[in-house]
Amino acid sequence: MRHLRFFILLTISLLLSSKAQAYTLVIDAGHGGKDAGALGFTTKEKNINLAVALAFGRLVEQNIPDVKVIYTRKTDTFVELDERACIANRNKADLFISIHTNSTAAGLKGTQVCGTETYTLGMHRAADNLAVAKRENSVITLEANYEERYEGFDPKSSESYIIFELMQDTHMQQSVKFAGLVQQQFASHAGRVNKGVYQAGFLVLRNTSMPSVLVELGYINNRAEERFLASQDGVAKMSRAIFNAFKAYKQSRK
Numbered sequence: 149m150r151h152l153r154f155f156i157l158l159t160i161s162l163l164l165s166s167k168a169q170a171y172t173l174v175i176d177a178g179h180g181g182k183d184a185g186a187l188g189f190t191t192k193e194k195n196i197n198l199a200v201a202l203a204f205g206r207l208v209e210q211n212i213p214d215v216k217v218i219y220t221r222k223t224d225t226f227v228e229l230d231e232r233a234c235i236a237n238r239n240k241a242d243l244f245i246s247i248h249t250n251s252t253a254a255g256l257k258g259t260q261v262c263g264t265e266t267y268t269l270g271m272h273r274a275a276d277n278l279a280v281a282k283r284e285n286s287v288i289t290l291e292a293n294y295e296e297r298y299e300g301f302d303p304k305s306s307e308s309y310i311i312f313e314l315m316q317d318t319h320m321q322q323s324v325k326f327a328g329l330v331q332q333q334f335a336s337h338a339g340r341v342n343k344g345v346y347q348a349g350f351l352v353l354r355n356t357s358m359p360s361v362l363v364e365l366g367y368i369n370n371r372a373e374e375r376f377l378a379s380q381d382g383v384a385k386m387s388r389a390i391f392n393a394f395k396a397y398k399q400s401r402k
């Protein structure tokens with residue numbers, strides 16, 4: 149009798165836990181390790197990305213227990229672009245969020261440009277927004293055998309981006325919907341300038357087989373924006389904004 153009761157309880161708890169972890173979210177902190185990403189006056193992109201990614205993940209873990217959170221990196225390590233997508237695919241993720249920080253071509257000469265952008269993988273307009281995609285994709289040149297791994301893709305050549313126009317993205321609608329929610333929250337919760345939702349050819353999104361977005365938190369070479377993003381307040385607000393968007397998106401999918 150006691151065994152039976154134990155068995156029933158075990159079965160119920162297993163059923164509950166399998167049901168309770170039905171949704172998988174992959175959070176990708178852009179860059180890391182030998183790849184610093186864009187450089188600010190006092191900070192590096194990789195560190196801002198990681199701080200916001202971890203804070204966002206913590207909010208999800210604490211507030212939405214039926215979501216399994218998987219990070220492509222939790223420390224300052226180098227992870228190849230195609231491996232980031234593979235992590236999401238292997239774990240059958242429901243949503244993939246890649247977190248980045250922007251910079252203009254002026255680099256450390258500084259810029260007045262500011263604001264957040266959220267990208268989905270572009271088909272028709274891959275040639276637009278080429279500068280951002282080129283900068284984020286150039287990471288692969290730090291990877292061993294990148295020409296082989298990415299089938300001759302040259303991150304600096306505009307011609308390489310033609311492949312994105314031929315791609316069918318079946319998750320485009322959901323990706324764009326989530327991207328819009330993120331942008332709304334960056335403006336309303338974090339008080340950021342909303343620069344909008346765009347499409348571009350990001351290698352990190354190319355191979356994901358679920359809705360996926362790439363977020364640019366702001367411009368690291370804008371002194372005020374860098375100060376905000378590097379502050380505790382900034383990390384708290386930006387991570388909370390992404391969390392609010394995720395919560396609304398997930399609820400809308402029910």
Ligand SMILES: [Zn+2]
Pocket residue numbers: 178179185186193248249284
């Ligand atoms: Zn980046």
